[in-house]
Amino acid sequence: MTELEKKGWVNTAPGEILVHGPSKIYIDRYWWFEPEEGLISSYKVQPKDVADHFDVFRGVDIIESAGQTGVSACAIRESVKQEKSIDELKKHFRIAFLGMGEARFHGFVRVHETLVSICSINRYKFRQMHVSCKVYKVPADKDVAASLSELKQNKIVDIKLPAEYELVAELSDIIGRAVPINKIYTN
Amino acid sequence: MTRQDVLDGIVRILKEVKTVDQEALKNISEDSDFIADLGLPSTEMINIIAKAEDEFQLEFDDDDVDALDSKVSETIDLVMRTQQKK
Numbered sequence: 016m017t018e019l020e021k022k023g024w025v026n027t028a029p030g031e032i033l034v035h036g037p038s039k040i041y042i043d044r045y046w047w048f049e050p051e052e053g054l055i056s057s058y059k060v061q062p063k064d065v066a067d068h069f070d071v072f073r074g075v076d077i078i079e080s081a082g083q084t085g086v087s088a089c090a091i092r093e094s095v096k097q098e099k100s101i102d103e104l105k106k107h108f109r110i111a112f113l114g115m116g117e118a119r120f121h122g123f124v125r126v127h128e129t130l131v132s133i134c135s136i137n138r139y140k141f142r143q144m145h146v147s148c149k150v151y152k153v154p155a156d157k158d159v160a161a162s163l164s165e166l167k168q169n170k171i172v173d174i175k176l177p178a179e180y181e182l183v184a185e186l187s188d189i190i191g192r193a194v195p196i197n198k199i200y201t202n
Numbered sequence: 203m204t205r206q207d208v209l210d211g212i213v214r215i216l217k218e219v220k221t222v223d224q225e226a227l228k229n230i231s232e233d234s235d236f237i238a239d240l241g242l243p244s245t246e247m248i249n250i251i252a253k254a255e256d257e258f259q260l261e262f263d264d265d266d267v268d269a270l271d272s273k274v275s276e277t278i279d280l281v282m283r284t285q286q287k288k
Binding site: 113114140141142143190192195198 | 244245248252268
């Protein structure tokens with residue numbers, strides 16, 4: 016895949032890749048993608064996301080944000096493999112968040128802070144992807160674009176994060192799969 | 203390679219999988235269901251099929267794997283069919 020193609024995927028709106036309605040999408044944008052390595056996304060927590068929850072973003076929503084990042088990586092990878100657009104892929108497959116291994120939380124995220132999910136691809140086989148994600152929070156007054164918009168590394172382990180990025184969760188074995196629509200709607 | 207050879211190979215794979223009910227594995231047959239009878243989580247099915255590729259030195263098509271259900275007989279069918287195509 017060329018750098019231009021990778022850039023194309025990174026600039027795709029999450030709503031074009033995910034099937035969720037807009038109020039359920041917990042990704043603002045993608046920043047970095049390597050088909051064999053992983054995907055990085057971010058999401059700035061909005062007041063609607065913390066309503067009735069002490070201005071704190073729920074742990075389950077942190078998992079959802081990272082899960083959507085893993086699922087996005089699966090969709091992009093499958094799209095690349097089949098040489099089809101995402102729209103074409105969606106006609107035949109639902110990219111589903113199937114499960115997760117362990118979740119380990121180190122902190123919490125407040126409204127207006129930004130989550131950054133760094134998801135590494137562990138395995139991709141038969142349209143099923145397993146990723147591990149580290150989720151960081153960035154203070155409300157910091158612009159993540161300054162540190163994420165010009166990443167040149169090819170390997171996810173080589174990406175160094177600024178000191179203000181604070182690890183809030185480590186999520187293992189997030190599973191996404193492109194499931195044929197005819198296997199979902201069997202009734 | 204016979205269907206029994208394939209079943210034996212599947213048993214070898216499943217013996218190494220922690221989530222499989224090892225007691226139930228003693229009674230495995232072609233009619234067994236990986237999920238309902240052996241306790242395999244549905245998300246592990248793909249990993250078992252991937253291990254079957256290694257075990258039998260075959261390469262399965264994504265479309266064929268999509269079509270599988272969780273019956274052991276279907277996996278044996280897939281192995282036999284792919285073997286014949288080689």
